[in-house]
Amino acid sequence: xxxxxxxxxxxxxxxxxxxxxxxxxxxxxxxxxxxxxxxxxxxxxxxxxxxxxxxxxxxxxxxxxxxxxxxxxxxxxxxxxxxxxxxxxxxxxxxxxxxxxxxxxxxxxxxxxxxxxxxxxxxxxxxxxxxxxxxxxxxxxxxxxxxxxxxxxxxxxxxxxxxxxxxxxxxxxxxxxxxxxxxxxxxxxxxxxxxxxxxxxxxxxxxxxxxxxxxxxxxxxxxxxxxxxxxxxxxxxxxxxxxxxxxxxxxxxxxxxxxxxxxxxxxxxxxxxxxxxxxxxxxxxxxxxxxxxxxxxxxxxxxxxxxxxxxxxxxxxxxxxxxxxxxxxxxxxxxxxxxxxxxxxxxxxxxxxxxxxxxxxxxxxxxxxxxxxxxxxxxxxxxxxxxxxxxxxxxxxxxxxxxxxxxxxxxxxxxxxxxxxxxxxxxxxxxxxxxxxxxxxxxxxxxxxxxxxxxxxxxxxxxxxxxxxxxxxxxxxxxxxxxxxxxxxxxxxxxxxxxxxxxxxxxxxxxxxxxxxxxxxxxxxxxxxxxxxxxxxxxxxxxxxxxxxxxxxxxxxxxxxxxxxxxxxxxxxxxxxxxxxxxxxxxxxxxxxxxxxxxxxxxxxxxxxxxxxxxxxxxxxxxxxxxxxxxxxxxxxxxxxxxxxxxxxxxxxxxxxxxxxxxxxxxxxxxxxxxxxxxxxxxxxxxxxxxxxxxxxxxxxx
Numbered sequence: 183x184x185x186x187x188x189x190x191x192x193x194x195x196x197x198x199x200x201x202x203x204x205x206x207x208x209x210x211x212x213x214x215x216x217x218x219x220x221x222x223x224x225x226x227x228x229x230x231x232x233x234x235x236x237x238x239x240x241x242x243x244x245x246x247x248x249x250x251x252x253x254x255x256x257x258x259x260x261x262x263x264x265x266x267x268x269x270x271x272x273x274x275x276x277x278x279x280x281x282x283x284x285x286x287x288x289x290x291x292x293x294x295x296x297x298x299x300x301x302x303x304x305x306x307x308x309x310x311x312x313x314x315x316x317x318x319x320x321x322x323x324x325x326x327x328x329x330x331x332x333x334x335x336x337x338x339x340x341x342x343x344x345x346x347x348x349x350x351x352x353x354x355x356x357x358x359x360x361x362x363x364x365x366x367x368x369x370x371x372x373x374x375x376x377x378x379x380x381x382x383x384x385x386x387x388x389x390x391x392x393x394x395x396x397x398x399x400x401x402x403x404x405x406x407x408x409x410x411x412x413x414x415x416x417x418x419x420x421x422x423x424x425x426x427x428x429x430x431x432x433x434x435x436x437x438x439x440x441x442x443x444x445x446x447x448x449x450x451x452x453x454x455x456x457x458x459x460x461x462x463x464x465x466x467x468x469x470x471x472x473x474x475x476x477x478x479x480x481x482x483x484x485x486x487x488x489x490x491x492x493x494x495x496x497x498x499x500x501x502x503x504x505x506x507x508x509x510x511x512x513x514x515x516x517x518x519x520x521x522x523x524x525x526x527x528x529x530x531x532x533x534x535x536x537x538x539x540x541x542x543x544x545x546x547x548x549x550x551x552x553x554x555x556x557x558x559x560x561x562x563x564x565x566x567x568x569x570x571x572x573x574x575x576x577x578x579x580x581x582x583x584x585x586x587x588x589x590x591x592x593x594x595x596x597x598x599x600x601x602x603x604x605x606x607x608x609x610x611x612x613x614x615x616x617x618x619x620x621x622x623x624x625x626x627x628x629x630x631x632x633x634x635x636x637x638x639x640x641x642x643x644x645x646x647x648x649x650x651x652x653x654x655x656x657x658x659x660x661x662x663x664x665x666x667x668x669x670x671x672x673x674x675x676x677x678x679x680x681x682x683x684x685x686x687x688x689x690x691x692x693x694x695x696x697x698x699x700x701x702x703x704x705x706x707x708x709x710x711x712x713x714x715x716x717x718x719x720x721x722x723x724x725x726x727x728x729x730x731x732x733x734x735x736x737x738x739x740x741x742x743x744x745x746x747x748x749x750x751x752x753x754x755x756x757x758x759x760x761x762x763x764x765x766x767x768x769x770x771x772x773x774x775x776x777x778x779x780x781x782x783x784x785x786x787x788x789x790x791x792x793x794x795x796x797x798x799x800x801x802x803x804x805x806x807x808x809x810x811x812x813x814x815x816x817x818x819x820x821x822x823x824x825x826x827x828x829x830x831x832x833x834x835x836x837x838x839x840x841x842x843x844x845x846x847x848x849x850x851x852x853x854x855x856x857x858x859x860x861x862x863x864x865x866x867x868x869x870x871x872x873x874x875x876x877x878x879x880x881x882x883x884x
Contacts, residue, residue, distance in 0.1 A: 211276040212249035262334035266328035298324035321445035330438040334430030335451035349389035356702035358683035378637030405453035408688035411657040459527030468720035483753035490520035492759035497522035498543040508760035510558040513775035518563035535577030563628030588641035596635040605655035633680040709796040722786040725753035749875035791835040818864040819873040831861025843878035
């Protein structure tokens, strides 16, 4: 997978379908050569070619030909590495010092020619994926402090194309993951989060193509950053027709101090090149995430019930037991008690930080409720928000210095709460201590780990360079607490949540099991949110609930069947007030839960094909197929049924050539060729908000 031509200094990374080539040039700088279809080492050497002819004195280096563009010399593009040395100088000059190759990983080692600052570029390739993981390690080997004004994980260069198009997502709370595809403007396009979390407003991934790719055709380059704090990705399109992008932790205005002997490891910035359009890119990311990111990617997510939209803060043992009995009748496998179970938590104004069961609501603690839920055959889950504190809490009264703040400055409250400084080791140790006791003492199977506000006054008083050290240290301590907790309790499963989809990224998913995509549970809105979420992240990770109508956020009313079918496109959950569901609704819900269980192995582990995106009038269709094409499931939905609107068939993908498939509901047998080339007309009920699930199984011998 990794080969080297010492005479030309060319390195070739080979994945199942692509190649990535680079070289260390005569100046000692790591330079990009190619990223795309498979090459031999000899072919990659040909691309090295002679050095470029002299260019205008106003142009300098193009900025998209270095593996990690640095600040210094005649470089004028966005630097991936920007350093300030103790003598005030900022330029970095590459000097190649060696390399290491081990188990699919290449480490190229460099240092600055003048100062004892060492930089190692890491590359990892795997035999079963086209994803290439890259990250950078910077070490101060001198005896004076160095400041990293920018230390990105990696920079990625694209070949010269006739045009470029950028795909990414934008949004806000309750409207996350709205897909945007737009021509890439000349200059620099910056995508970022300055909020201390991944954020609802953008997500740290990009896709680029030549403006011609479709869902099923065309070459697509994409990358995703594995980081759960503030981040920045800068996409550059140069006047000479090139494009590339760089990304890493932190945002503008922040820096990382490096004391003598200290090193900074940037988070992984993984990327891939795929043919087969945006659908192929998504499937490659899904397979990679299931195989190499999630701690238990081979597991099947249970159907869960969450109490929040049913009870709000009105949580007590009697009410939760009643809900749990209804949930068990519905076929739920994991029962989750949300906010309101602890301390003086009667609203969002008090109690955060005091993580003991409320004695007036749980007079004998959580034990009786946990046992009752387990006796009903369900796992027990609990909502927690370890990184937050209400000023009206015993924790804050005892430790007002534990929150993010600047001395003498106002402490901004959002949702009546402040952010605990997880960068402090004593705070991280406190969080681990009560969490591990809570889980161990009560036999808790699942935690919904929430984080309900962005950073403000992000200071760390009493620590030199505290404000600059805060961001990386906070995230790494967060990761460490989760890792320690999972080591203590190997059976524990965790959902990442941040007021919905505010913390979804490959970094947090490598430490948790699923993510809450949005606080917006309206099925119509969810179609768009889920469409954007699934561009990179697999359905196995996407928590999706069925809740009551009129919806709490939108006031919209849609049928129960439609709500279920939309939520079945992910890890199905239920969040309505089951004590108010009619017997007919409970029977229908139980049947739909059972229907999901029959096909969830396909949804959570199969190949996903977006056959038609959400629209106002047309049919939205998504298909999930077994790896061996032995069965497939189609989820189809239509918002409005306009009279005279064209009824276009849905053409399926990924079926076995020449096979026949039986509809498990009607026993109708279809030829695969007809389904893929001519299409299927989903049997949608008449009227608005109609939906259908079609499960097809390959006939024996076909």
